[in-house]
Amino acid sequence: MxxxxxxxxxxxxxxxxxxxxxxxxxxxxxxxEFLKYENGVTIEVYNSSEEVITDLNFYFAFDRNHVHQDVGTIDVLEPGESTSLYNYQIKDTGNDRSLYLHYPINKAKADVESLAYLASYKPSKVVVILEITGIDNTGRLLFRVRGYEDVFGKYEFDLTSTRE
Known part of the structure; x- marks a missing residue:
């Protein structure tokens, strides 16, 4: 040469x-820190409260009520316990959807919280790390969330103070 x-x-x-x-x-x-997670949906839930948490249902929807994709359910989470859900696929029809958490309040009602907003038509990666810190006097969960979604990047919010 x-x-x-x-x-x-x-x-x-x-x-x-x-x-x-x-x-x-x-x-x-x-x-x-979210680079280590695989593409798809990863939800890690930590129960740092002193309560037993039951029936946590995670799903994608265009609004709170119309389920687009069920991600999974955590039946029981004891105090100090943690668990995770993983789904390698995110159904890709439509944008402006959120990842919601549906859970019971005082065994009589239910509440729905948005944990991640997806602006992308075809998202590839969503990571949610949910730390449940307690239950307020109305039965709603108090928690911190940090995560990543592939359009807006990293995010974090805190709902640990008493709610209205």
Whole structure:
């Protein structure tokens, strides 16, 4: 090989390695700690309260009532216990949907909370880390949520104070 071809080949390979490095760096910057999770839906639930939590149902919907995709149910979560749900697929018809949590209130009623908003028509990755910290005097869950979805990136909100 002559020197020109050799240096050209080294230059092209170096360019693509640098480009690949920037791609990995950008993914890490956007996802941070959520990079380790697979594509699909991952929900991790931690019960740091002193209550037994029952019947947590997670689903995607365009509004609270019309279930688009059932993600899973956690029947019982004891104090100090944690569990997770994973679904490798997110059904991709339509945008403007949310991941909802449906749970009973005082065994007579139910409440629905939005845990993640998906603006993408074809989302590839949603991660929700839900920490249940207690139950307020009306029976509603107090919790913290942090997560990632592939359009807006990382998010976090806290509903641990007494609700109205």
């Amino acid at each position: 002559n020197k020109t071809l050799k240096y050209s080949l080294i230059g092209i390979v170096s360019f693509f390695l640098i480009l690949f490095g920037f791609y990995i760096l950008l993914r890490w910057a956007k996802q941070g």
